[in-house]
Amino acid sequence: MSVFTKVDTEQLAAFLTRFDCGELVEHRGIAAGIENTNYFVTTTGGRYVLTLFENHGADELPFFLDLMAYLAEHDIPTAHPVPTRDGAYLTELNGKPAALVQRLTGASLDHPDPAACAAIGHTLARFHRVSTDFPEYRAPDRDLAWAETVARQLHEKASDDELALLDDELAFQRGQSRADLPRGAIHADLFRDNALFDHGELTGIIDLYYACTDALAYDLAVTLNDWCVDERGQSRPAERDALLAGYLAERPLSRAEQAAWPGLLRAAALRFWVSRMQDQYFPRAAEMTYIKDPTPFRRILEAHRAAGDRTRTWIESNQPDEANR
Numbered sequence: 001m002s003v004f005t006k007v008d009t010e011q012l013a014a015f016l017t018r019f020d021c022g023e024l025v026e027h028r029g030i031a032a033g034i035e036n037t038n039y040f041v042t043t044t045g046g047r048y049v050l051t052l053f054e055n056h057g058a059d060e061l062p063f064f065l066d067l068m069a070y071l072a073e074h075d076i077p078t079a080h081p082v083p084t085r086d087g088a089y090l091t092e093l094n095g096k097p098a099a100l101v102q103r104l105t106g107a108s109l110d111h112p113d114p115a116a117c118a119a120i121g122h123t124l125a126r127f128h129r130v131s132t133d134f135p136e137y138r139a140p141d142r143d144l145a146w147a148e149t150v151a152r153q154l155h156e157k158a159s160d161d162e163l164a165l166l167d168d169e170l171a172f173q174r175g176q177s178r179a180d181l182p183r184g185a186i187h188a189d190l191f192r193d194n195a196l197f198d199h200g201e202l203t204g205i206i207d208l209y210y211a212c213t214d215a216l217a218y219d220l221a222v223t224l225n226d227w228c229v230d231e232r233g234q235s236r237p238a239e240r241d242a243l244l245a246g247y248l249a250e251r252p253l254s255r256a257e258q259a260a261w262p263g264l265l266r267a268a269a270l271r272f273w274v275s276r277m278q279d280q281y282f283p284r285a286a287e288m289t290y291i292k293d294p295t296p297f298r299r300i301l302e303a304h305r306a307a308g309d310r311t312r313t314w315i316e317s318n319q320p321d322e323a324n325r
C-alpha cells in the first residue's frame, strides 16, 4: 500500500485553495508505488495526482518537477506540475514536501508488444533530444560508487556465488568510462510500470524521481533491460528490435555510444540487481513488504556478460546510414 501519510478532505480542500485548479470533488489513495504517498484528486477544474514525498529532501525535488514541466512543454508525454498561485511547483502538506501534477490517462502494460516497445523507444529518443538542453544538474545517485558501497554491505548477507559475480562485474565497470558519451537529464528508471498507454497510444512517462544527469545511452540500456526481457531474464528479440529501431530512428547513437553499449547494458542490469538485493537483504520499513525479485536482473547481467561484444553488433548494423559515416 502506498498511502503513508493520510490526507483528509478538509486538509485537502484547504490545500487546493493555494492553486488555481477549482474545488475538491473527491480524492482517493493510489495503491501502486512504494516510494511516495499518491492520491488521485478530482476538482471542479480537472483531474490531478497529489504526491507527498516520503524519502526525498526538499532540495532535490525542484530538479524533478522542473524537468517534468520542461519535458511536457517540449511535447514529451509527462505530467506537468501545477503551480501554486505564487508560481511554485513544490509546496508542503502534512509536514511533507508535496506537489500536484496533471493526471494522465492510460495504464501501464505488463507485456508490451513490439508496437508499444517501438513507441517507448521513439519517445525516449525524443526525451533525450530535448533533455540535453535542460539547464539543471543532478548527480546520479545510483552510480558505481553507490553500487560499491552496497556491495560492501552485502558481503555479510549475499551468497558466495552472488558476491563473486558482483565483485567481478564491479571490477569490469571500474574500467568503463562515460566521459565521451552525450549526456543530459535521463529518466533512469523507465520501467514498464512507469509508462502509461491508452488505446495503444503512449500517454505518459511518470515517476521521474530517479532522474539525474548522466549518459543518454545508459538510460536506453535501463529501458531495454526491462521492456524486452522475459521473467527468466531471456531477451525478447522482436521487442528489442522494435525498441531500438524506434529509438535509433529518432536519435542515432554516436560511435562512442556504440562502443560503450555492451558495458552500459551490463551497468544497467547491475544497478537494479544491486538495488533489489539491497531491498531483499536490508528491507526498509513497512513500505518494503513488497520486494521485487533480484534474480531476473542477475540473469540479465549474466546474459549480457556471456554475449560480450555481440550486443554491439545489432546497434552498429542498425544505425541510420549517416551515423556510421
Ligand SMILES: Nc1ncnc2c1ncn2[C@@H]1O[C@H](COP(=O)(O)OP(=O)(O)OP(=O)(O)O)[C@@H](O)[C@H]1O
Binding pocket: 002, 030, 032, 033, 034, 035, 036, 037, 038, 049, 079, 101, 102, 103, 104, 105, 193, 194, 204, 206, 207, 209
Ligand atoms: N501523473 C499521473 N497520471 C496518472 N497516474 C499516475 C500519475 N502519477 C502516478 N500515477 C499512478 O500512481 C501510481 C504510483 O505512482 P509512482 O510510480 O510515481 O509511485 P511511487 O511510489 O512514487 O514510485 P515507485 O514506482 O518507485 O514505487 C502509478 O503506478 C500510476 O498508476
Ligand SMILES: N[C@@H](CCO)C(=O)O
Binding pocket: 189, 191, 272, 275, 276, 292
Ligand atoms: N524500477 C525499480 C524499482 C524502482 O526504482 C525496480 O524494478 O527494481
